[in-house]
Amino acid sequence: MSVVDSGAVGHGATWAAGGMLAAALEAEPGEEAMVGLARWSQALWPLWAEQLAAASGIDVAYRGEGTLQVASNRDELAALHHRYRYLKRQGLPVEWRDSGPLRDLEPGLSPDMLGAIVSAGDHQVDPRAVVPALAAAVAAAGGRIEGNRAVAAIEPADRGWIVRLADGEHRAADHVVLAAGAWSAGIAGWPTQARPPVRPAKGQALVLQMDPVRPLVRHVVWGAGIYLVPRLDGRLYVGATVEDRGYDRQPTAGGVLSLLEAAWRILPGIEELPLVELVTGLRPRSRDDLPMVGPAGAPGLHLATGHHRNGILLAPATAELVAAGILGGMPAIDASAFAPARFHSPTEVAVTA
Numbered sequence: 001m002s003v004v005d006s007g008a009v010g011h012g013a014t015w016a017a018g019g020m021l022a023a024a025l026e027a028e029p030g031e032e033a034m035v036g037l038a039r040w041s042q043a044l045w046p047l048w049a050e051q052l053a054a055a056s057g058i059d060v061a062y063r064g065e066g067t068l069q070v071a072s073n074r075d076e077l078a079a080l081h082h083r084y085r086y087l088k089r090q091g092l093p094v095e096w097r098d099s100g101p102l103r104d105l106e107p108g109l110s111p112d113m114l115g116a117i118v119s120a121g122d123h124q125v126d127p128r129a130v131v132p133a134l135a136a137a138v139a140a141a142g143g144r145i146e147g148n149r150a151v152a153a154i155e156p157a158d159r160g161w162i163v164r165l166a167d168g169e170h171r172a173a174d175h176v177v178l179a180a181g182a183w184s185a186g187i188a189g190w191p192t193q194a195r196p197p198v199r200p201a202k203g204q205a206l207v208l209q210m211d212p213v214r215p216l217v218r219h220v221v222w223g224a225g226i227y228l229v230p231r232l233d234g235r236l237y238v239g240a241t242v243e244d245r246g247y248d249r250q251p252t253a254g255g256v257l258s259l260l261e262a263a264w265r266i267l268p269g270i271e272e273l274p275l276v277e278l279v280t281g282l283r284p285r286s287r288d289d290l291p292m293v294g295p296a297g298a299p300g301l302h303l304a305t306g307h308h309r310n311g312i313l314l315a316p317a318t319a320e321l322v323a324a325g326i327l328g329g330m331p332a333i334d335a336s337a338f339a340p341a342r343f344h345s346p347t348e349v350a351v352t353a
């Protein structure tokens, strides 16, 4: 197996991500298939983290304290109660905490917080540990993984496909998996009708540094338009905007202002923390906001893209589905809602060698 990445390996949206594995709190009405996929992937993560550590020697910083979604005023409280009842009706494992018990759980939260949904099963990993762990695991399994090598085009061969790299080299392959994130629609030679309708959704985030021995917060915390993700080494990830700005990745004053303001309302102690990094990434967003995973509609071509806000959460399930598509196994869930064919035109995807 050979993996090529046009930039430094795994430094796309994945490098900018919060790493939340929020299958319950991300659940939205009308997205029941997505909840099924997300919960399956969430359940796969603990073993995946162990297997990655064993294969690579890299700990992906899996944290299991869970996630709190907080309300800071009466309107937010009413909306959060409503959301809590919806999540409960879906059978999701969430609980309610009033403000007193909430402060017992996280004393650093502002006293203005009026209550919270506690989602004990929505954990987190550090994507910046997951990337080198996956790369090392691929290499240990005999795979070849190379950065700074862009795919320019693919073309059909007598048997399988030729993948042409921008530097002139080419590779022959029986199977090609297109997983180029927000850039997945731009690979020349990919059959037009099977081209994934993916566009970039810009996300800005920032990183503050807490004292790792006395962190301000231990749970992941969600508020209105904001989430806080405390890492084991004391970094506090504060994210994230969702913006329609094409391929622009420039951090903006407005983005940073909105993140800091919203974070400070929830956790006033951040005022004293050093700001160590501004982060931007481009989420790969599909036309219906669901991922496209599986056979792409032409023999030997597969997609793994369109994961939008949940690509880290969905990584183990995506790996299972892609493997099933190539090796012919039966996935553990019905993944038809994520089949790339849902976007294909009724005519057959034409490929001529």
Ligand SMILES: Cc1cc2nc3c(=O)[nH]c(=O)nc-3n(C[C@H](O)[C@H](O)[C@H](O)COP(=O)(O)OP(=O)(O)OC[C@H]3O[C@@H](n4cnc5c(N)ncnc54)[C@H](O)[C@@H]3O)c2cc1C
Pocket (backbone or CB within 6 Å): 004, 005, 006, 007, 008, 009, 010, 011, 012, 013, 014, 015, 016, 017, 018, 019, 020, 021, 149, 150, 151, 152, 179, 180, 181, 182, 183, 187, 202, 203, 204, 205, 239, 240, 241, 280, 281, 282, 283, 284, 304, 305, 306, 307, 308, 309, 310, 311, 312, 313, 314
């Ligand atoms: C700010 C932010 C916060 C997020 N937080 C979370 C979170 O908490 N939890 C979660 O589950 N998800 C989160 N996400 C979403 C998640 O990061 C994405 O869904 C996921 O990383 C997408 O992975 P990907 O591999 O498809 O794309 P990317 O990580 O963008 O990788 C695509 C790769 O393709 C390469 N590439 C592009 N063109 C070519 C080419 N022609 N040839 C070869 N290589 C090419 C790029 O260099 C890049 O490395 C977040 C995203 C952002 C931006």
